[in-house]
Amino acid sequence: MTTLDELRKELAGNDRLTEDLRRVAEKPDTVGGLFPAAGRRYGREPLLDGWTTDEAARALLLAASPVEQVLAVYRYGDTAEKLAVLKALPLLPIGDSAVPLLEDALRTNDTRLVAAALGPAADRLDQEAWRQAVLKCVFMGVPLSGVHRLAERADGPLGAMLGAFAQERQAAGRDMPPDALALLDQLKEA
């Protein structure tokens, strides 16, 4: 996984960001105005390993902020900002403070947020919440390929939930997504 140090190195030449990180360290609530403007202030070019400049800059702004600011940035974030927070979560030393953010994202009907909550940050979700989240992906048509540690975490109870869902779909004359069927088969074999 990409580390904060790697992101720092990539963006070391971005003078505006360097200056803003200094401002945030001095006055933490300035992050509230800088975080939303990241794309316009620092750029949006691709960097490394699927990170763009604005996402990486946002991760560094969060890393320079106290946990209450991280939570506020998520609370007031638009979708792109919330996605950036979810992406940065595994890199931030905020422990279980991250869980309510994941739960918030999973409550939405926005497929991008639901998918992002099941990335690496989902390691903090308990198994019951995680199973419901995976089922929600199947229901919403979110590809399961993005679910972090899917093969490892998928278990019997998830198989039972998917089986019942497949029956409902069949009764309605509707198809199950192929990735969900494959997972169901795999769990039956286990």
Place this chain on the structure above:
Amino acid sequence: MRIFDPHIHMTSRTTDDYQRMADAGVRAVVEPAFWLGQPRTNPGSFTDYFDSIIGWEPFRASQFGIRHHATIALNPKEANDPRCRPVLDLLPRYLAKDGVVAVGEIGYDSMTPAEDEVFAAQLALALDHDLPAMVHTPHRDKARGTQRSLDVIKESGIAPERVVLDHLNEVTVAAAREAGVWTGFSIYPDTKMSPERMVAILREFGPERVLVNSAADWGKSDPLLTLHTGEALLKAGFDEDFVDRVLWRNPVEFYGQSGRLDLSDVADAGPTFAGNSILRGGS
């Protein structure tokens, strides 16, 4: 016909409306923050509403191929409720968003001292955040409200070409044009303006600095009245380029002044306007 509705409250509309709008050629909308039928009583109601028009609503619009931007403000009616005033302190967070292309709707409802104060404070926020301003003219006492709005705009120091004065009609259009602001017209089934009256105004004043919108909301309104205005213009002998200017290029020009208008995913969005990028990050 490609249509950009520069003022429509999609929160109050159904998915059927989105489908009909997409079928009619609507490819972009701006949703201004405004009041709902039921008055709100606390800042949390506003932030949830703002979150909706910068979060859920753009997502919903995107499913119909429609690009959605928002304007954010404390509206004049609710500015009169002291319980809602703390919203002003939360606005800077929202005015920093990529999807927010103006401060609005601001202006007057009943022309109270509280409205004076909040109107001026939000014009100052527009200047601070380098955003255009969208100003609603009152439904009652409109002529006096229009003149007073123009005075406050002038006093604020914001450039008139960065302001649209909305819900104008035959009585109020001349003063707005003279002041150099953009002139907005809301086409409604019964009240405000009709497509035929709009044709007459465009014939008299031309297409410069004119925005035509449906202002469709939770009241009796119709999101396709932009299309019907375009059709009425063609029927009256205006050419397609004229209609495209009024219904597409003008709103792109006005909101493009924010530097945040992102039409990169919209089919046939056309070239950037006068070097003012309409692509993401073009400020």
